[in-house]
Every structure is written in C-alpha cells, then in structure tokens.
Amino acid sequence: MTLAKALNLSLRTALEDDRDVLVMGEDVGRLGGVFRVTDGLQKDFGEDRVMDSPLAESGIVGTAIGLALGGYRPVVEIQFDGFVFPAYDQIVTQLAKLHARSGGTLRMPVVIRIPYGGGIGAVEHHSESPEALFAHVAGLKVVSPSNPSDAYWMLRQAVRSDDPVIFFEPKRRYWDTGAVDPDATPPPLHRAQIVRAGTDLTLVAYGPSVKLCVEAAEAAAADGHSLEVVDLRSVSPVDFDTVQTSVEKTHRLVVVHEAPVFFGAGAEIAARITTRCFYTLEAPVLRVGGHHAPYPPARLERHYLPDLDRVLATVDHSLAY
Amino acid sequence: MTAPTDHRPPEASATAFTDALNAFTDRPHEPPPLQLIAPDGTLTLPPEQTPGYRPALLRTLYRDMRMSRELDTEATALQRQGELGLWPPLLGQEAAQVGSAHALRPDDYVFPSYREHGVAWCRGVDPVDVVKLYRGVTNGGWDPRETNFHLYTLVVGAHVLHATGYAMSLAKRGSDAVAVAYFGDGASSEGDVAEAFTFAAVHDAPVLFFCQNNQWAISEPVTRQTNSPLHRRARGFGFPGVRVDGNDALAVHAVTRHALDHIRGGGGPFLVEAFTYRMGAHTTSDDPTRYRPPAELEQWRAKDPLARLRTHLTAAGHAAPDFFDEVEQQARELAHRVRHAVRTMPDPERLGVFDHVHAEGHALVDEERRGFEEYERSFTDPERP
Numbered sequence: 001m002t003l004a005k006a007l008n009l010s011l012r013t014a015l016e017d018d019r020d021v022l023v024m025g026e027d028v029g030r031l032g033g034v035f036r037v038t039d040g041l042q043k044d045f046g047e048d049r050v051m052d053s054p055l056a057e058s059g060i061v062g063t064a065i066g067l068a069l070g071g072y073r074p075v076v077e078i079q080f081d082g083f084v085f086p087a088y089d090q091i092v093t094q095l096a097k098l099h100a101r102s103g104g105t106l107r108m109p110v111v112i113r114i115p116y117g118g119g120i121g122a123v124e125h126h127s128e129s130p131e132a133l134f135a136h137v138a139g140l141k142v143v144s145p146s147n148p149s150d151a152y153w154m155l156r157q158a159v160r161s162d163d164p165v166i167f168f169e170p171k172r173r174y175w176d177t178g179a180v181d182p183d184a185t186p187p188p189l190h191r192a193q194i195v196r197a198g199t200d201l202t203l204v205a206y207g208p209s210v211k212l213c214v215e216a217a218e219a220a221a222a223d224g225h226s227l228e229v230v231d232l233r234s235v236s237p238v239d240f241d242t243v244q245t246s247v248e249k250t251h252r253l254v255v256v257h258e259a260p261v262f263f264g265a266g267a268e269i270a271a272r273i274t275t276r277c278f279y280t281l282e283a284p285v286l287r288v289g290g291h292h293a294p295y296p297p298a299r300l301e302r303h304y305l306p307d308l309d310r311v312l313a314t315v316d317h318s319l320a321y
Numbered sequence: 322m323t324a325p326t327d328h329r330p331p332e333a334s335a336t337a338f339t340d341a342l343n344a345f346t347d348r349p350h351e352p353p354p355l356q357l358i359a360p361d362g363t364l365t366l367p368p369e370q371t372p373g374y375r376p377a378l379l380r381t382l383y384r385d386m387r388m389s390r391e392l393d394t395e396a397t398a399l400q401r402q403g404e405l406g407l408w409p410p411l412l413g414q415e416a417a418q419v420g421s422a423h424a425l426r427p428d429d430y431v432f433p434s435y436r437e438h439g440v441a442w443c444r445g446v447d448p449v450d451v452v453k454l455y456r457g458v459t460n461g462g463w464d465p466r467e468t469n470f471h472l473y474t475l476v477v478g479a480h481v482l483h484a485t486g487y488a489m490s491l492a493k494r495g496s497d498a499v500a501v502a503y504f505g506d507g508a509s510s511e512g513d514v515a516e517a518f519t520f521a522a523v524h525d526a527p528v529l530f531f532c533q534n535n536q537w538a539i540s541e542p543v544t545r546q547t548n549s550p551l552h553r554r555a556r557g558f559g560f561p562g563v564r565v566d567g568n569d570a571l572a573v574h575a576v577t578r579h580a581l582d583h584i585r586g587g588g589g590p591f592l593v594e595a596f597t598y599r600m601g602a603h604t605t606s607d608d609p610t611r612y613r614p615p616a617e618l619e620q621w622r623a624k625d626p627l628a629r630l631r632t633h634l635t636a637a638g639h640a641a642p643d644f645f646d647e648v649e650q651q652a653r654e655l656a657h658r659v660r661h662a663v664r665t666m667p668d669p670e671r672l673g674v675f676d677h678v679h680a681e682g683h684a685l686v687d688e689e690r691r692g693f694e695e696y697e698r699s700f701t702d703p704e705r706p
Contacts, residue, residue: 048493054523059482059516066486069471070494090513093476094483101461101472104677138678138686162680190684237684 025077082125096139119172129259144207153186170208198228283321362632389439391652410601416626417595420573478511488528507538535599555592567597
C-alpha cells in the first residue's frame with residue numbers, strides 16, 4: 001500500500017483502539033485532508049472524533065493541549081510544513097514544557113503531523129524541512145518515516161506515546177508503495193534501522209532522503225564501493241549507538257537531508273559521531289543538504305535538493321581522504 | 322481620442338440608504354459597567370433584588386480579598402528585599418479575582434495567567450507554592466489536579482486556548498463543569514485569544530473568558546490595545562459579553578454566576594470583562610510613575626474594592642469590629658508564614674534540570690544527565706577522571 005494509505009490505516013486503527021484518540025486539523029474531515037491521509041475517517045468515526053478545525057494553527061495546537069489536559073490523545077494535522085509557524089509558539093513554549101513544568105504530573109500525548117520536504121513542485125511555503133527547529137527544543141520528540149511500514153507503525157507508536165511527538169511525513173513519498181504488516185512487532189519508535197549493509201562508508205538519512213541514499217548506494221556499488229545506509233527514523237532523540245556501530249565498521253560518514261546544512265540535523269550528528277568515533281574515522285563527517293537560502297521556486301528545487309550526483313560526489317570526496 | 326465621461330445623474334437624496342448604512346457603522350451606546358455596591362458602600366438595588374446578597378458571602382469575599390492583598394503586599398516586600406526574582410502585584414484587582422473565584426464550582430477548571438494570586442487563594446493553592454515560581458525554585462509550583470487550578474502561564478494569552486480545548490474535552494465527556502480562562506486587556510490583543518474565541522464559539526465550548534481589564538499592559542494604556550470596549554468583542558464571535566465593575570466583588574460574583582449558569586445550561590462560551598485597575602506596577606520590574614498620571618491612580622484609589630466592601634459591611638451591620646480584627650490577625654499570620662517559608666526555601670536539586678523533560682525518557686537527556694553526574698562526582702572523587 002502507499003505511504004499515505006498506511007498513515008490512514010494507522011489513524012483508523014488508533015481511533016478504533018482508543019476512544020480518547022482524536023483527529024483534528026484543517027480539512028481533515030469531509031475532504032480527508034489535502035493529501036487524503038484522513039480519508040473516510042470522519043465518515044466512520046464522526047465529527048466528534050475527527051474534527052475540521054478553524055483555519056488557525058495556533059488554535060489547533062493550543063486547543064489540542066487543552067484536550068490532552070482533559071485526557072484525550074489528539075493527533076493534529078498541520079496542512080503544510082511552512083504553515084506550522086503560527087503554531088510554533090504553542091508547540092515550543094507550551095506543549096514541550098508542560099510535563100516538566102508540572103513536575104511530571106501533566107502529560108501531553110499530542111501528535112502533530114506535518115507533511116514536509118520538497119520534490120512535488122509545490123508553491124512557496126509548501127516544501128520546507130523545519131525538523132531541526134523542533135529537534136532543538138527539549139520536551140519534543142521528532143520522527144519521520146521513510147516507507148509505508150514505518151509510516152504505519154511509527155504513527156501508531158507516536159499516538160500511544162505520552163510525550164508530544166512531531167511527526168514529519170515525507171510528502172514526496174506519500175505515493176510510494178510497500179508492504180505493511182499490522183501483526184508485525186515493530187522496532188522501538190526512536191531506533192535507527194540499517195536499510196542496506198555495506199563496509200566502505202555509512203550514509204545516514206531519514207524521511208524522504210532514505211530512498212535517495214539507497215539509490216546512491218546502488219550506484220556506488222556499480223563502481224565497486226560498498227555503502228551502508230542507516231535510516232535514522234527519529235531526529236529527536238537520535239539513535240547515535242546504531243550510527244556509531246556502523247561508522248566503527250565503515251570509518252566514514254556522510255549525512256544527507258533536505259533541510260539546510262547550516263545548523264541542521266547533520267551538524268549534530270557530525271559533532272557527536274566525531275566525538276564518539278574520532279580515532280576510527282578516516283575522513284571528516286561530510287554533509288549533503290539544502291542551501292542557506294529560502295526554499296526556491298519549484299522550477300529551481302532540483303538544484304536545491306540533494307540529488308544522486310551531489311550525494312555521490314560527497315561520497316567520492318569522503319573516500320578520497 | 323475621447324475623454325472619459327460620466328453619464329451618471331447627480332446623486333439623489335438617499336436617506337433610507339444612509340440610515341441603513343449608519344445602522345451598521347454607528348457606535349453602539351455604551352452602558353456603564355454593571356455595579357451592585359457603589360464606591361461609597363451603598364447598594365444600587367434594594368437588598369432583596371441584589372443577586373447573591375448574603376452577609377456570609379460578603380464577609381467571605383472581604384476576608385479572601387484581604388488575604389489576597391496581604392499575600393501581595395508581603396510578596397512585593399520580599400521581592401524588594403531580594404528574596405523573589407519578580408512579583409506581579411494584584412493590588413486593586415482583588416474584587417475581580419475573589420468575586421469571580423467564589424462563583425466557581427470545585428470541579429470547574431481554572432486557567433490563570435500569572436497575576437491570579439487571589440484566585441489561587443480561593444482555589445486552595447498554598448500561597449507558598451504561588452511564590453515558588455517567582456522565587457526561582459520551580460517553573461510550576463503546584464499540582465493543578467488537586468485544586469483544578471492550572472499552572473501560571475507567562476506567555477500572555479496562550480492558556481486561553483488551553484482553556485478552550487479543555488472545555489471541549491468537558492463537553493465531549495458530558496460534564497457540566499466549565500473551563501475558565503483569566504487574562505488581561507493586553508492579552509486580548511494576542512492572536513491566541515481571538516483564536517480561542519473562534520474555537521469556543523464554533524464548538525459551543527463550555528468556557529468562561531474572564532478578562533481583567535486593569536487599564537494598563539505594562540506601560541501601554543488599554544487604548545493601545547483596543548478601540549472598542551473589550552466585552553463587545555464577544556458579540557462579534559457569536560457569544561455574549563458583559564462588562565462588570567471589577568472593583569465591586571458582589572457584582573463580579575453575580576455576573577460570573579450568571580455566566581456560569583448560561584454556560585452550564587448549554588449556552589456556549591461567555592465573556593466577562595471586569596473593569597478594574599492595577600494600582601501597583603505591572604511587575605516589580607517597572608515603575609508606573611513613568612507612564613501613569615498620579616491623578617488617575619487617586620481616582621481609582623477612591624474605588625478601592627476592599628474599602629468599599631468594608632464600608633458596606635459595617636454600614637449594613639453585617640460585620641462588627643471584631644470580625645475585621647480577626648481578619649487582620651489572619652492576614653498577619655499568612656504574611657509571617659509566607660515570609661518564613663520563602664526565606665527557608667531550599668534550592669532545587671541540581672540534577673532536577675533533567676527531571677521530567679519527557680514522560681517516557683529521551684536518550685539524549687539521559688546521556689547528558691550521566692555526563693553531568695560524572696562531572697559532579699569528579700569533585701568528590703578526585704581519583705575519577
């Protein structure tokens with residue numbers, strides 16, 4: 001099934017399993033969301049549980065906080081990455097901090113789903129990757145699935161979590177297909193996965209960039225290089241142990257993401273892995289990502305986003321040390 | 322080339338149209354704030370027509386206003402002596418807070434901003450816990466579930482949305498309890514308050530919006546926040562709003578009671594604007610003499626909520642001097658207790674910064690806690706690296 005369908009099934013199962021789960025957002029009801037991730041949910045679970053919200057992002061997250069205080073587990077949808085900022089205050093100053101401020105007595109089981117990233121030819125504010133802005137905030141957890149199975153399971157785990165989870169959905173992978181086994185035993189929400197084994201260099205990515213890295217590994221294999229690909233899955237916390245184990249095997253690390261490189265997730269991974277693996281690294285940790293510039297118009301995004309050539313050029317650069 | 326021409330005939334007299342336009346654009350007549358006890362202590366209606374007029378209630382309102390003022394006076398002094406990092410005084414707003422708080426039921430849930438010390442007192446929050454935030458030993462201070470009084474919110478207006486969401490949860494569960502959001506005239510300019518009004522209105526959420534219009538948002542007068550009486554905003558969102566004399570505890574109590582009955586009866590949200598005055602500074606960090614004319618303060622001092630109720634209680638024969646003596650004694654005891662507690666309050670544990678960042682743990686927080694523990698141990702165990 002597609003990644004979008006997997007998310008839909010995940011929400012459906014969550015709504016069936018727990019009366020306290022609510023779905024909220026702009027157009028999530030009758031329309032089923034602009035990407036149809038919530039398709040059919042209002043029809044089956046009613047307007048009381050699948051709620052079309054007023055067009056007010058701060059209001060969506062702020063009322064979700066109140067609903068969580070009232071014992072509910074709201075799953076809210078922000079329509080696009082670039083529209084999350086009116087809600088940023090509620091997420092950062094309120095949602096992230098209430099558990100700590102209350103000395104652990106209040107819980108904030110709120111999931112904020114955000115379609116993110118480029119590659120679909122969208123207009124301004126519809127293609128951004130703000131994950132580092134959220135990962136920087138203590139109290140939030142930030143995850144992003146890269147395939148339909150993870151989309152299904154990670155969302156189910158996020159809904160069950162008593163912590164607020166920012167759930168970034170790679171919108172250009174919504175239509176990718178893959179098997180989903182609802183009876184499987186999924187790995188923990190914040191554990192990284194080795195999606196392709198290799199010995200010469202580790203590629204780390206999450207969300208939309210994982211597929212690109214697998215393609216890069218396949219292309220490099222044709223040149224005789226064996227690349228290991230790690231799907232981080234979680235940006236906060238990061239499973240540094242899995243990355244470290246991989247780098248101790250390959251001695252080289254390249255981090256790939258769509259977000260700007262400057263102060264991005266790659267910087268944190270580079271710094272921590274350099275600390276952990278200083279004596280085993282054969283090359284500095286290198287990064288591939290977006291430029292320090294506003295996300296460009298769609299006709300330019302192919303030059304902004306990491307592509308196969310940029311990833312392979314960086315791999316060559318690392319291997320040349 | 323021809324010049325543009327206007328072939329319209331001269332404007333005919335269109336009185337009916339002008340009248341129709343004016344019906345939309347004319348400013349409505351503004352009634353005075355609702356009042357039951359005048360500043361001179363006299364009743365505006367006969368006692369039998371005055372809602373909630375019971376001597377016992379009046380004495381309780383007076384006692385709790387006096388206790389709130391004492392806590393406020395003591396905390397202000399403690400801040401001046403360096404014992405508290407900051408204090409937002411409630412001086413002048415006792416009637417708005419105590420009058421409204423006494424109209425609530427224990428199962429109603431209150432979302433305060435950061436000046437609601439009088440409401441906290443009425444909800445049974447220990448005043449020592451209230452000063453903890455300003456002492457700097459916690460970012461919280463109490464368990465909100467014990468008193469249904471939420472933690473203070475310093476980002477103005479943010480909690481008004483929380484109250485609305487909580488009210489939505491009450492409605493979903495079939496409860497007839499009400500969520501109450503306290504906020505000020507400054508907060509009314511925040512988008513979150515407008516969004517809360519929208520959400521509450523379209524969901525018919527059982528939420529009471531209680532605005533204490535104390536005339537000043539730090540140094541900015543209410544005319545910098547609005548060009549329309551605040552209570553009138555409610556009507557635009559589709560629910561009722563009332564302006565009450567916020568220095569008249571009985572009127573505040575009666576109006577809040579009315580609003581709560583309306584909400585509990587399924588009427589949806591309600592806005593009460595308590596028209597009052599902050600006689601002190603916004604917080605101990607600002608100096609109101611820089612921005613406020615002294616005459617204005619004097620004008621409002623004449624409407625002091627405590628003096629007004631005391632005058633009425635005495636004149637009506639509802640309280641003898643020994644009642645006031647007893648209240649004064651209780652106030653002094655409270656002040657001593659708060660002072661002693663503040664000065665002996667221990668600093669929190671250093672590792673507390675890592676406590677409760679998440680409900681389910683976070684690998685990075687755990688790693689940083691271990692690192693900090695190692696560092697701390699290095700001082701007590703010099704053999705360790």
